[in-house]
Amino acid sequence: MGLTAKVRTRDGWAVSHAVVTVTDMSGTQVLRAEADEEGAVRDTTDLAPGAYTVIVTAVGYAPAAASALVTGSGRAEVGTVTLARQGGSELPPPGPWTVDPAHSTVGAVARHLGISSVRGRFTDFTASIEVAPDDVTESRVEAVIRAASIDTGNAMRDTHLRSADFLDVENHPEITYRSTGLSPAGPDRWTVHGELSLHGVVRPVDLDLAHLGTGADPWGGTRAAFRATAELHRDDFALRYNQILQAGIAAVGTTLKVELDIQAVRGEGLPAV
Structure with missing residues (x-):
């Protein structure tokens, strides 16, 4: 149960300081989680079935949003979210x-x-x-x-x-x-x-x-x-x-x-x- 996601740069590198916020259709925040050193987000919070908005932010990167649909299993698999450097410019991993x-x-x-x-x-x-x-x-x-x-x-x-x-x-x-x-x-x-x-x-x-x-x-x-x-x-x-x-x-x-x-x-x- 809960939410899983991966946060990456355009070159495929992990964004280890990313923060994932999940809101329901009314805009209410229901979950907030931080990525680990591999850019992975694994949160076990129970989510009620329905549609959600996932917002991913990280210092130095433009924020990204994705949709997630939670089924009866209570699990939301967002997949890989790609973040672009703020201003559209890229450098190698830190x-x-x-x-x-x-x-x-x-x-x-x-x-x-x-x-x-x-x-x-x-x-x-x-x-x-x-x-x-x-x-x-x-x-x-x-x-x-x-x-x-x-x-x-x-x-x-x-x-x-x-x-x-x-x-x-x-x-x-x-x-x-x-x-x-x-x-x-x-x-x-x-x-x-x-x-x-x-x-x-x-x-x-x-x-x-x-x-x-x-x-x-x-x-x-x-x-x-x-x-x-x-x-x-x-x-x-x-x-x-x-x-x-x-x-x-x-x-x-x-x-x-x-x-x-x-x-x-x-x-x-x-x-x-």
């Missing part, structure tokens, strides 16, 4: 996530000679993500990049980029990013507000973040994929070296486009694979 550098790319693109682009990436970095359980906008991101790991595919150019003309890796060996906030920007899109420390200068930098999906990996873990972009101005970080060509064109553009392709593994630390 908790810690560790960025997998072997399956992630931290890159940047700069204009070269005014007619083409040069791409580079950093090969040595660590990062972590903490998805908040209640207010998702309180989620956090932290990343540390070893500046000397810059790789543009040209050894001479990379040596110059490591020098005092550009990254000055001897005096500024690390590039760090720490988020200060998160706001929804559309379905599965977010704006990450944070501070970037580069070349000894700290500036606010926003990331345009897209959550690409979440799923199981071949090693028994759970992975989430993200893509993020940002635009930096070299002058903001005292990276002012340049060479002006005869036509008045700068050899290196003043704007950098940051491109991040990220895979994160659920939990703290990476599995041995």
Whole structure:
């Protein structure tokens, strides 16, 4: 007897802090129950036969309603109720996530000679993500990049980029990013507000973040994929070296486009694979 239900996100993850309220046709509340850690609701309260309305709420999610018909058995099986993030934006399940550098790319693109682009990436970095359980906008991101790991595919150019003309890796060996906030920007899109420390200068930098999906990996873990972009101005970080060509064109553009392709593994630390 009683009511049973499952509360899930659109990706199928349990919403463990959901609350289920049941009202009769007159609008009177007859039952209130909380979901367990698996998002399951199991309540043994006797319900009289008839039609009921089931309302499911959870902090950070838009409420959902469903109908339930109680038969002579006194049992109501609501089934699975799907909740959408408030504002229609989704993130992976709450908790810690560790960025997998072997399956992630931290890159940047700069204009070269005014007619083409040069791409580079950093090969040595660590990062972590903490998805908040209640207010998702309180989620956090932290990343540390070893500046000397810059790789543009040209050894001479990379040596110059490591020098005092550009990254000055001897005096500024690390590039760090720490988020200060998160706001929804559309379905599965977010704006990450944070501070970037580069070349000894700290500036606010926003990331345009897209959550690409979440799923199981071949090693028994759970992975989430993200893509993020940002635009930096070299002058903001005292990276002012340049060479002006005869036509008045700068050899290196003043704007950098940051491109991040990220895979994160659920939990703290990476599995041995």
